[in-house]
Amino acid sequence: MNIIVIVKHVPDLVEELEIAEDGKDLNRDFLKFVVNEFDDQALEQALLLKEKGGGTITAVALDAPEIDQTLFTCLAKGADKAVKIVGDLEGRVTSHAAAHMLADALKAMSHDLILTGVQSAEDLDGQVGPLLATYLGEPHVSVVTGVEARGQMVVVRQEYAGGVTGEFEVDLPAVLGIQAAPQPPRYAPISRVRATMKEKKLVEIQAAAADGAGLNVRQMVRPQVASHAEMIEGNTDTVVERIVGIMAERGLMNG
Amino acid sequence: MLTSEEKVYFGILVILTLSWAAIDFARIAAVIVSRPGFSVRVVLSRAVRRLPSMLTQVGATLPVFRLRPREGVFHYLIFAAFSFYALVNVLDTFSAFTGFSTIGQNVLLDAYNLIADVLSVLGLIGMAYFLVRRFVQKPPVLNFNPGVVLYPKVSAGGIRRDSLIVGAFILTHVGSRWLGTAFHLAQAQETSLYLPTASVVSLALAGLPAAALAFGVHATFWLAVGLILLFFPYFVRSKHIHIFFAPLNWLLRPDRPLGEIQPLKTDGRPLALQDLRWHQLLDTYACIMCNRCQQVCPAHNAGQPLSPAALEINKRYYLTDHLHEFADGSAPRVPLLDYAISREAVWACTTCGACVDICPVGNAPMLDIIDIRRSLIEQGDTLDAGVQKSLENLGKQGNSFGASGRARAKWTQGLPFKVKDARKEPVDYLWFVGDYASFDARSQQLTRLVAKVLNDAGVSFGILYEAEWNSGNDARRVGEEGLFEMLAEHNVAALDSAQFKEIITTDPHTMNALRFEYAKMGKRYKVSHYSQVLARLVDEGKIVLRPQNGVNGATRRRVTYHDPCYLGRYNRVFDAPRALIERSGLQLVEMPRNHNGSFCCGAGGGQIWSANSKQAERPSEQRIREALALGDVQTFIVSCPKDMAMYSDAVKTSGNEGKVVVKDIIEVVVEAMAESAHEPKR
Numbered sequence: 017m018n019i020i021v022i023v024k025h026v027p028d029l030v031e032e033l034e035i036a037e038d039g040k041d042l043n044r045d046f047l048k049f050v051v052n053e054f055d056d057q058a059l060e061q062a063l064l065l066k067e068k069g070g071g072t073i074t075a076v077a078l079d080a081p082e083i084d085q086t087l088f089t090c091l092a093k094g095a096d097k098a099v100k101i102v103g104d105l106e107g108r109v110t111s112h113a114a115a116h117m118l119a120d121a122l123k124a125m126s127h128d129l130i131l132t133g134v135q136s137a138e139d140l141d142g143q144v145g146p147l148l149a150t151y152l153g154e155p156h157v158s159v160v161t162g163v164e165a166r167g168q169m170v171v172v173r174q175e176y177a178g179g180v181t182g183e184f185e186v187d188l189p190a191v192l193g194i195q196a197a198p199q200p201p202r203y204a205p206i207s208r209v210r211a212t213m214k215e216k217k218l219v220e221i222q223a224a225a226a227d228g229a230g231l232n233v234r235q236m237v238r239p240q241v242a243s244h245a246e247m248i249e250g251n252t253d254t255v256v257e258r259i260v261g262i263m264a265e266r267g268l269m270n271g
Numbered sequence: 272m273l274t275s276e277e278k279v280y281f282g283i284l285v286i287l288t289l290s291w292a293a294i295d296f297a298r299i300a301a302v303i304v305s306r307p308g309f310s311v312r313v314v315l316s317r318a319v320r321r322l323p324s325m326l327t328q329v330g331a332t333l334p335v336f337r338l339r340p341r342e343g344v345f346h347y348l349i350f351a352a353f354s355f356y357a358l359v360n361v362l363d364t365f366s367a368f369t370g371f372s373t374i375g376q377n378v379l380l381d382a383y384n385l386i387a388d389v390l391s392v393l394g395l396i397g398m399a400y401f402l403v404r405r406f407v408q409k410p411p412v413l414n415f416n417p418g419v420v421l422y423p424k425v426s427a428g429g430i431r432r433d434s435l436i437v438g439a440f441i442l443t444h445v446g447s448r449w450l451g452t453a454f455h456l457a458q459a460q461e462t463s464l465y466l467p468t469a470s471v472v473s474l475a476l477a478g479l480p481a482a483a484l485a486f487g488v489h490a491t492f493w494l495a496v497g498l499i500l501l502f503f504p505y506f507v508r509s510k511h512i513h514i515f516f517a518p519l520n521w522l523l524r525p526d527r528p529l530g531e532i533q534p535l536k537t538d539g540r541p542l543a544l545q546d547l548r549w550h551q552l553l554d555t556y557a558c559i560m561c562n563r564c565q566q567v568c569p570a571h572n573a574g575q576p577l578s579p580a581a582l583e584i585n586k587r588y589y590l591t592d593h594l595h596e597f598a599d600g601s602a603p604r605v606p607l608l609d610y611a612i613s614r615e616a617v618w619a620c621t622t623c624g625a626c627v628d629i630c631p632v633g634n635a636p637m638l639d640i641i642d643i644r645r646s647l648i649e650q651g652d653t654l655d656a657g658v659q660k661s662l663e664n665l666g667k668q669g670n671s672f673g674a675s676g677r678a679r680a681k682w683t684q685g686l687p688f689k690v691k692d693a694r695k696e697p698v699d700y701l702w703f704v705g706d707y708a709s710f711d712a713r714s715q716q717l718t719r720l721v722a723k724v725l726n727d728a729g730v731s732f733g734i735l736y737e738a739e740w741n742s743g744n745d746a747r748r749v750g751e752e753g754l755f756e757m758l759a760e761h762n763v764a765a766l767d768s769a770q771f772k773e774i775i776t777t778d779p780h781t782m783n784a785l786r787f788e789y790a791k792m793g794k795r796y797k798v799s800h801y802s803q804v805l806a807r808l809v810d811e812g813k814i815v816l817r818p819q820n821g822v823n824g825a826t827r828r829r830v831t832y833h834d835p836c837y838l839g840r841y842n843r844v845f846d847a848p849r850a851l852i853e854r855s856g857l858q859l860v861e862m863p864r865n866h867n868g869s870f871c872c873g874a875g876g877g878q879i880w881s882a883n884s885k886q887a888e889r890p891s892e893q894r895i896r897e898a899l900a901l902g903d904v905q906t907f908i909v910s911c912p913k914d915m916a917m918y919s920d921a922v923k924t925s926g927n928e929g930k931v932v933v934k935d936i937i938e939v940v941v942e943a944m945a946e947s948a949h950e951p952k953r
Contacts, residue, residue, distance in 0.1 A: 028667065200659075203651065205648050206757050207753025
């Protein structure tokens with residue numbers, strides 16, 4: 017099975033995030049980036065499929081600062097090929113534009129399966145996967161927690177509230193949004209990443225003109241601290257009295 | 272004395288047994304010599320240089336007395352008897368062939384006879400002691416934890432069998448020779464002052480008929496000297512070969528510091544015996560299977576399936592079973608994890624180095640474990656989640672906490688002065704602070720105290736700010752060699768950009784990396800631990816400790832001190848922290864395990880990053896128990912930020928809050944300084 021895994025970078029949240037002057041994006045000058053954790057899960061799922069049934073894995077990413085390191089890490093973990101889509105990609109790329117550029121590049125790449133992370137810290141709606149599937153005319157399943165190859169289709173698992181699990185048969189080629197691989201993403205030893213950088217090269221593809229449609233950020237603000245927790249202290253009677261008082265204040269008591 | 276028939280038999284036996292043993296011995300030598308890293312020149316130069324120190328060390332069997340002094344004494348009896356018997360056997364054979372007698376010849380031979388007579392009895396006593404110990408007393412130190420991987424022949428009782436054979440051989444060999452002398456005396460109807468014990472026995476034998484005495488003389492010769500010949504081929508396969516390989520190991524073992532690890536190329540294959548360096552095979556032949564290493568091993572003490580002894584023993588049994596193939600190079604590559612040690616055991620090691628330090632024959636099983644880790648990492652072994660996260664953090668941000676690397680010097684906020692940036696202005700001391708001291712909330716307060724004390728003492732010091740990354744010491748010991756290299760290269764570049772005379776570290780693990788491992792990258796730094804710098808400042812009068820405590824007959828407060836593995840065993844710093852404690856007016860009470868015999872807190876080698884839930888009683892809790900057993904000691908002093916974290920936790924989890932307080936050495940100093948200021952405390 018030939019699998020394409022889409023990876024992207026998100027800002028490392030351990031850094032202090034600042035909002036840019038125009039109020040529409042993070043100040044990207046001082047950001048550090050890490051791979052989107054769900055993309056890491058998608059890659060792990062792809063590696064498990066390859067280990068079980070053979071095939072190839074191609075990691076694909078839109079150009080971004082430090083993205084080479086991440087693509088080489090994918091190769092070090094066991095991807096066969098890494099593709100970097102280059103072009104006019106400064107700043108934040110909207111999910112519509114990203115899906116558009118990815119679809120354009122992937123049309124030319126033969127594949128059975130495309131795995132994306134289900135969402136990213138920058139795209140909590142998880143739009144890239146469904147949009148990509150739409151542009152490519154392929155079926156799509158999101159929030160997937162397990163993929164198994166079965167002949168000309170894959171069986172995918174979704175987990176619901178209350179411990180209910182659903183299984184879907186999906187015809188190939190298809191796009192899947194991965195929530196979690198059956199096992200935690202593996203570690204890529206630095207020596208292997210470094211060796212990969214010497215041995216392998218990234219394939220560069222020119223991006224199609226970005227489609228302006230999609231979401232636009234009007235304003236970015238820091239979350240406001242609404243209220244603080246109140247610690248109730250004292251003996252049992254005082255505490256009970258206060259709790260009853262609060263419930264009465266909020267109109268939660270009858271009479 | 273021997274009949275001509277006997278002489279022929281003896282000659283045939285010599286040729287058969289010695290050539291048999293020599294062939295196996297040559298095989299062992301071939302296997303060791305053909306391993307990576309062996310160089311005749313290096314080995315010869317070590318041998319020449321170390322011969323005198325080896326002879327004194329082995330001659331006194333000093334390391335055997337450690338941990339088990341009683342066994343050390345009884346071992347010495349056997350050792351002395353057996354060593355002297357090398358001469359005895361030659362003379363006995365000579366006498367048997369020529370009819371020469373050593374009795375009543377001259378002063379020299381009288382002395383020889385006296386020594387042989389006394390040592391025979393002492394050697395027999397020594398051997399009897401060990402047989403009783405192993406087969407009657409059965410001390411638990413000879414058992415392995417449940418789950419420890421044992422070679423099938425070992426679990427089938429191979430060591431007991433081997434011990435019994437060797438013990439019976441020594442008893443028979445020495446006993447027969449001793450009895451033989453008595454038969455000689457009885458036959459000649461004489462006694463000798465120089466053969467006191469044999470003479471007494473000879474009196475008892477005197478009544479026997481001449482034929483019986485003659486038979487006795489011949490039989491005891493064969494049971495003494497003949498048995499040795501028969502024993503030779505077995506000797507090569509038995510643990511008794513340690514009498515040859517232990518001295519050789521002390522002579523030839525690498526003289527690298529404990530904390531300097533050799534790079535390893537495994538080509539991504541599981542580590543096999545073929546990948547081990549020559550001295551790692553020398554180790555396995557030197558091993559006498561005494562289990563001292565597991566007795567001091569924190570993982571073994573915590574009930575985990577790690578025994579450094581079992582690792583060496585399994586290697587040895589495997590090698591013995593496949594000696595032919597290893598000698599001719601046809602042995603298949605079988606992963607060590609298949610028979611020598613389990614994956615779980617490999618990941619349980621804290622790299623505390625206690626096994627290496629205690630080994631009476633100079634083995635370093637810890638190095639095998641680190642090598643196996645390195646091959647596991649290279650093969651993409653599934654790591655403990657905490658370890659993996661920490662390694663990823665180190666790769667991304669240069670610290671194991673996963674904090675922003677830019678926040679490295681955040682601890683300096685709140686200091687009444689600005690800590691110099693050593694990259695921007697020259698300083699005397701470059702302070703390499705380390706991860707825990709920089710990022711751990713509890714340690715940060717202590718780090719600020721160190722900064723204040725240094726500043727008040729007028730010390731010119733600076734830090735690297737965000738350019739300081741984790742030293743890579745623990746990453747290397749987890750087996751992540753590439754990550755270590757990356758971190759080290761970064762730090763070397765950062766240090767190159769700074770001007771300083773000497774490095775101070777807070778973390779002993781960091782001290783090890785900077786001092787011993789970076790040296791291999793061509794960077795020789797003078798590195799001191801902060802306790803050493805503080806002690807120096809006290810000596811120079813730049814820090815004044817004028818403790819009230821203990822002055823004018825007042826009782827000094829009793830405290831104990833824990834030697835961190837990487838400060839003590841690795842960097843041999845024992846005195847500076849102790850001097851600070853004494854100068855602070857405290858009375859230091861040593862725990863039973865102190866100095867290089869200190870017991871690991873369980874944090875090293877990446878263990879502090881892992882969940883490690885399979886421990887029966889954590890090493891840190893055992894250590895707190897050890898301190899409390901001293902009685903009347905309420906202060907447990909540490910000099911390593913990881914110790915502060917480990918022992919503060921252990922006091923809580925072992926339910927000893929309020930009974931003992933963990934204090935860093937800097938707190939001790941600051942308290943003694945405050946008392947010297949004669950100011951009312953605010």
